[in-house]
Amino acid sequence: MIRDAATAPPRASFREATARRRLLGLLDPGTVVEALGPAERVTSPHLAALGLPIAFDDGIVVAEGRLEGAPVLAASGEGGFMGGSVGEVHGAKLVGLLRRARRVRPRGVVLLLDSGGVRLQEANAGLVAVSEVMRAVLETRAAGIPVVGLVGGGGGCVGGMGIVARCCDTIAMSEEGRLGLSGPDVVEATKGVEELDASDRALVWRTYGGKHRFILGEADLLVDDDVAAFRAAAVELLGRPRPISEATLAREHALLAARLARAGGCADAADVWRVAGAAEPERLPLLDAAAFRAAAGGARRALAAEGAVAEEPLGAGSAYRDPGLDALFPRGDTVREATGILRGSGRAEGGEVAVVGSAGGAEVGVEAALALAAEVLRVVREHPGRPLLALVDSRGQRMSRRDELLGVNGYLGHLAAAVELARQRGHRVVGLLRGDAVSGGVLPLGFMADDVDALEGANPWVMALPAMARVTKIPAERLEELSRTSPVLAPGLDGFLRLGAIGTVWRPPLDVALAAALARPREPDRRAERGLTRGGRLLAAAIADSVAGGADAR
């Protein structure tokens, strides 16, 4: 290698480093103390049961250390192991770290995110774990401790972890990093190569890459692919907290609404950049990070500027009637529906209850997420303390190139943050699964509730077994057989009940069940403990407690 030693110190690529190297390079030398490190061998029993390789740390390093002298907690996911995916153990380590943060109150938490999302080999446990991580990140922010996300690993940051990233205060990304919700392979496999050609690398990076995310406002800093640059970014971002408050969420809402109004009609990232007023948008992919920041800063501001606002992207909708809603609110309701998204209120025994959610299997895309967040924020503003009922019947997030181009994970993260704000402001939040409850359709709303319950016949799932067989390369017959006994793999209500993800199944009369749910006292997230009691998740609770440093750290 030829290098001018006088001008440039050697770079250490963040992308090429392992998760542990990244974390060691990020924090001050000699200060890192890992919790549940590899020698403790806290590994995934679910991978072992499938005869798949395990990793001694289940693909994530969680540690305490210092950053320029200040105490911080940090986690670093390994994108090379099972695509950085989140299973029971992996997720519980993250949840434990965030609970530890609320106990020891460090300067902040830094999450090095390198993950394809839910680990399909332990699908249900992975989905619940991602939802627990989302809640833990938001509760940590609500406690006044900033959480910074760093995205620059080889695995990208998509699936549920794409939402987790946008539950953080701020994000630093490299151009090489990728951030989104449905990864390119998933969009292509589901919608066809005409929708998104996952082998077109330029298209993939133009859509998911750091430069586009920076212009969108999805990433706060764009840095070089260099461990030292990420370290400097983490220091800077810890000084720019974005605590959960009505004001910060109103600003975020305005930014997301302006982006949708301005760029909602764009077909490609270059169109978005042009709409934002970038000079010579076709040149942007060629610039290095510093030149790019100089050239694109104006476009980033123009895209977010007020004035083009689509506050109500779904419109008011029309009156919604279904027998289930009548059973919940026999005293009457004013719920309206637009494209399967529900907003309004109903009269319960103890008074008016705000209703938000999905119906008829509606997929949640950018417009739906923004409309739901607007409604939650309106309830917080206009009806202090009014309980929220989040109804879920959704086959998941809308998978499309356009949604990814607009940063749909950011819209879902914003919706989750709005629910957290409501909770912090004393609104009781109850989630009720009434039909399908899948991935991005249930994570930011139903699974964000204080209590998540279900109706008989509700159907939470992650991926249909044939598709899961294709992705995991486990024969469909073997998956069928395993899913008969394993709550981690079986789609449907029973598995999620055993995992502790769902509290109870409501029986008629439903208005009485609703009143009882609203009357229950608010508790911290106890889904992992419930999973242990019910025998569906034997490890999560103890692992989170161990990393948190005590069972009562909430």
Place this chain on the structure above:
Amino acid sequence: MERLVFDLESGDAPAARRAPIVVGVVASGNLEVLVEPGGRGRCHVEVATSANGFGEIWEAVLRDFAARRPVAGLALSVNDAGATPAVVTLRLDQAVEEYLGQVP
């Protein structure tokens, strides 16, 4: 998955106790090696590999490694996702260098 266990003769590793370390990643064609203090006089190696039927090759690679390096008194644990012998050798050397290179 196949589990293989070896107890190898080797020269004594430097005596001071050190903290366990791990190198490598369990990714396709790669492996992780965890090094910890072990029993005296031998090098204990446990391998979990996704590629079945390569026990003889593992034994040859590990014997060669134990002959080249003083690793008696260490315990090595390997999670392998189908790495080639060359990659395995590289990781084993890297692991021991990193383990012994720590300030005791």
